[in-house]
Amino acid sequence: MEAIEKDVTRGGQFIVKDTACEDIFTPEDFSEEQQMMRDSVKEFVDKEVWPNKPRFEKKDYAFTEEVMRKAGELGLLGIAVPEAYEGLGMGFVTTMLVCDYISGATGSLATAFGAHTGIGTLPILLYGTEEQKQKYIPKLATGEWFGAYCLTEPGAGSDANSGKTKAVLSDDGTHYSISGQKMWISNAGFCSLMIVFARIEDDKNITGFIVEYDPENTNGVTLGEEEHKLGIHSSSTRQVFFSETKVPVENMLSERGNGFKIAMNALNVGRIKLAAACLDAQRRVITESVKYANERIQFKTPISQFGAIKAKLADMATNAYADESACYRAAKDIEDRIEGRIASGNSHQEAELKGVEEYAIECSILKVAVSEDCQICTDEGIQIFGGMGFSADTPMEAAWRDARISRIYEGTNEINRMLTIGMLMKKAMKGHVDLLGPAVAVKDDLMGIPSFDIPDYTEVLSEEKELLGKLKKAFLMIAGAAAQKYGVELEKHQQLLMSASDILIEIYMAESTLLRAEKNAKRFGEENQSLQIAMAKLYLFNAVEKINTKGKEAIISFTEGDEQRMMLMGLKRFTKYTNMPNVIALKNQIAEKITKENKYCF
Structure with missing residues (x-):
């Protein structure tokens, strides 16, 4: 009963609710x-x-x-x-x-x-x-x-x-x-x-x-x-x-x-399972890439020692770690919802259907994020192998070709991006996710004077978690203003929806990664989890950069004048670090561990 009694976040609620690291499931909990x-x-x-x-x-x-x-x-x-x-x-x-x-x-x-x-x-x-x-x-x-x-x-x-x-x-x-x-x-x-x-x-x-x-x-x-x-x-x-x-x-x-209902609900399950199907593909590509990079000598040096290769290995591993974190977090949320429904008297059929349907937003998020990370991973695998990567005699070429279909299966990634926002808005209208209250609070926050106090970040990843909270405000600011302007016509503005969806996706993936690293640091010790903490920081940095870009793209598309200037200032505030991480140092730290282990090792 422990799993049922924990503080379960409903589907889509992650954008308006802080989740404790103790309340998520990680691969270390198997x-x-x-x-x-x-x-x-x-x-x-x-x-x-x-x-x-x-x-x-x-x-x-x-x-x-x-x-x-x-x-x-x-x-x-x-x-x-x-x-x-x-x-x-x-x-x-x-x-x-x-x-x-x-x-x-x-x-x-x-x-x-x-x-x-x-x-x-x-x-x-x-x-x-x-x-x-x-x-x-x-x-x-x-x-x-x-x-x-x-x-x-x-x-x-x-x-x-x-x-x-x-x-x-x-x-x-x-x-x-x-x-x-x-x-x-x-x-x-x-x-x-x-x-x-x-x-x-x-x-x-x-x-x-x-x-x-x-x-x-x-x-x-x-x-x-x-x-x-x-x-x-x-x-x-x-x-x-x-x-x-x-x-x-x-x-x-x-x-x-x-x-049609059967088809749509089958797709919800298919989407999160497709994300899972892309996980070990990434691990194997990373392992094969680092093995080759350790063996391939150029200029009397293994190419794994070159900074350009280290950067690739670090990004590949970080994305794989983030994808694992988000997939198993959502999987356990679904399992807990299913078990809770069965305990409440639902049939197995009804519990399974409603359990997965509850997290349809997360299923679409995972389908998009993980399939695209898998494609990037295989592409970088080819690049690390160089000319050999282009040859059918190495596993990279086939991995890259196989990965490509994942962005089309179970609804194209473009369809799924628009679905995430559409489903979130429907949940808000049904009262399942309170978007209006937090969106109004963010608007009031923009009108106020920002604090210039420098917080004392003593706990592990405390600054990163605070920044994550501000990223959620950025999404609420943009989505709230867009919904207010367009109402039911919002679904016709597909490029705006795509930008908003990218922000939502990055928030869920970054939060899942931070919570996994935080949970494991607390139970295994920060020193033992230093690489995982580094990956959480690196993923968040990349997410912030993407959210900044997509946020500007969205804001400029439907605002002008004072409203536009205020929202752009808000976006700048919500994506601002107090202490910017040394990204190159993080990448070197991650890559050196993989190189030493000669495999994906997290």
């Missing part, structure tokens, strides 16, 4: 069981996946299926599935942990695993009838069957509800006939079950269906050829064509017209 699970997944990947990377790059789809079956035999496909349906019934943090460590070696397996365990299984688990769950979930949990998710169409991508696939009820009322075209369907080449979305008559919203697929009896289902893609070469990706495919009425998923 239980013994979770550590054993992590180690077993790493052992599986190091044995079955990492040595076989060339096979994944040569479009060996059968090998991806083979590895997935082995993962199923180990129970890794059923981590989130309750024991009643032959799963392991683990909590949300453990499901994140498995997704994290199984996904780092190759994007091909990461995609197959994510599509199967997420959007291929969860819609039935969360929306299916008891009969549907008993019939299908055990097969999916064990890897006897694999799942695919058929939502996207040639004319329906980000606008998922505009699909043209039709479902027509038979005259005798026993089945629907589905006809239409789906594209970019992961796992299509070896799946036995598809979650298919189609429109019944002229319904406003699409409806979900469970469609069995047997290559020996296609039932009107035709698969296109495997797509030739930039990356994730051995992830089966095909078009799927339905021609009067008969689906029993009992295979409708949830209620008629509920498909």
